[in-house]
Amino acid sequence: MRKSILKKDITRKKSEKNNIKNKMPRDKASGRKTILSVVYIFTGLFILMMGYFAHFLIFKSRDVINSTYNQRHDVLAKRVIRGKIISADGVVLAETVTDDGENEVRNYPFDDMYAHVVGRVLRGRTGIEAAENITLLTSYSNSAGALYNDLIGVKNPGNNVITTLNHKLTKAAYDALGNKTGSVVAIEPSTGKILAMVSKPAYNPNEIDENWDRLSEDQDNESPLLNRASQGLYPPGSTFKILTALAYMRENPDYLDYSYNCKGKIEYDGMVIHCSNNRSHGKVDLKKAFAKSCNTSFSSIGKELSMDGFRELCESFFFNKDLPAKISNNKSRFELKTGSSGVKEAMQTAIGQGKTLITPLHNAMIAAAVANGGIMMKPYTVDRIESAGGRVLKGYIPEEAAVVMSFEEADYLKSLMRAVVTDGTASRLNKLDVKVAGKTGTAQQDGKDSHAWFIGFAPINEPKIAISVLVENIGSGSDYAVPIAEKVFEEYFK
Template identity: 35%
Template structure:
């Protein structure tokens, strides 16, 4: 072989090697990132050109893929195209858009819905052999449609959220977020229309009430699931955690006498700037002392400020962490974490004053409605907190069971005896305390109210509860975002507790 041929052969071999390397790099190394690139419209055509699996609630599909005569082949449809019905579930289902944006279950259960999850390898192999079009799997939710509708109707025109859990399993029975939206407007097969509809929603943060009457808007728009991704000051619902720490760590009982002054001076402070009064300047006890049970029953602020200070920073932070509030949970959507002094970037100040203030649920403290519902669920389940989950089961295109969620314990923040003490106190709150609006005829209810200052916005109102108290079937949290005023007629007990009662009644009468 002469020199010219050798050189030519070397060049040709180098070209083949370069081709093999580049092909291997594209098909194997960068395949994932290329598929996920929003500019890759081949992937969008492939996704929408597939019979995507339905999302099912109570045996009925609430999201389907309907055959259409266009380039995408299938139209993703929510509640049959009914805007009102689709809005009830939109914060859960999310949407799947031709822009490459998908949210909620459409995103976090995409592997199942698109038929590409690792557990579906046999189906994919069969499709490869037979040449049949891939089909997605159906995803059945834990949501009870009766409880979901009760929560939706009860919230009415309020801005806020409601979450209902089965305390014995962690199954999410209802999750409503308002205001909501119609995902059908984003699932259209026009890139421009989908983008316009989505951007419009991003700029629709609802106006909320303010203390001084100034124009204020919620930091959360309709596409945010307020049940798991909006955080609020929990107000007096957090007194449940404070009481739990006092019973678990300090050996207190419902009958333990604790200080309940008219005014509490925060540790390390002087003057009016560090003094805190009870709601409306009321007196909790003429003697300046009362039982822990009575303090929770009437929601005495000064008593719980002192209680948190007695438990101390270590105890309060420990209980917060033992609930798992510093961790995100995949339900499968990722939940937001809570904020507590010293345990988060947004609440770094863990001075004694801040710890004391957290005792009544104020300060830098923030929780999601799901987390507040988890407090009641742990008490209802003898101190064992079950991991919340939204997907009940997955079935392939042949209706064969692919997976089924098994309930699992998430945390055990306190003992069963502490749970019993808290239950006794929460029953008193509903029977003849601040939460009487949650009473259900013939059913013993345990609950706790909350009215959280959120300056310059108006107070955020809460109620959390479980029922029946002797055999809990449902644990609930309701939040009304900035819907309160500094009057007895607009507290968590007055406005939020009746909403919780309607949700609990729907759950226990099913």
């Protein structure tokens, strides 16, 4: 009897509990869902905010800090003497001095030699002066001394920027270019360090204020404010045959058996392409065609290449893309495309004519990639940051931009480029004590003299330097670009 009563009691309590649950207001359950939705929304917003914050710190903060609209610059300039910019071999390239009126003046000891790569601070910051602006206006001097200077109203010395630029090599390039219009770029293939960057005509940043009207209006039509090394776009001429040869190698595994009979010219649908001086090279293999810069052979190759494959290869070399460099640059252009380009354009493109355009910096990077076994490094101009007292605050580590070809492909291209020096259009360089590899180019223009090109590297077995030389509207690469390259190589290896 007692067990029966207990059992009924338990059943009754369960029933009451279920009734309570069933009687729970629907709006209370709905309220819980609303609260959860709000929690999810704010959690999502928090994650997005943190993601953007991380993206800002990694990718955008430097640009914002260096922006000319950042008022922090003005505050720092009142407390800090702008630091020095120094070459890799210890030469001061830019410094702040005091004039007779006790005014701070930015001084560039070598006038126009470093105008484009080091840059300026007046009339718009450019070059390293712009890229490292906040660094130069930041002081990491002795904290006690800095505090004392602040108290008595004396400025602290800013940090110094130690560049990758070699002053002796830069001067050799500057002198070799002379009064010609063009540029010279030198890179260390294994790291991407820019050893020299010269562009002419240039301007004197010490006199930028008094000459600004003439320079900005470009009254002489010389574009002296333009850094031709990284912003000038030119048809690459026969230097582009490096990429044409690589495209042919990838599409034809039997490329070592290549053979062509050069008769000095080739015709297609009313278009005629000549070899230099209508010279007939006779029967050539790929190495001889490359060494002699045989236009008919390479335009014949271009006729057979896959346009889309060629375009994909060139874009893997950063055509139609921003170069992975902090230096202000223009995109090199490759426009050959299935559906919108014809065979004539393909033949012209294969020899570096047509619509293809490239910067001298980009061409130097291509030469450096061949020298470096197929690995293209990111070019850079700042090696480290030091305090005014010489303490290293930050060092820059070389970074890969891309693996653009296999080691085997690079090795074969090296042999082609070496043949250009031993038995081809850059034979003048064969007299140097160091073994040089390279490629000349003569980029033709309608109604004007050709642009002269040379790109190359040395020594061939353990490359230390890759260079790109461009001389505007002057003639062949063999006659005008190669002698400039020769002087740069001589300076580097002496």
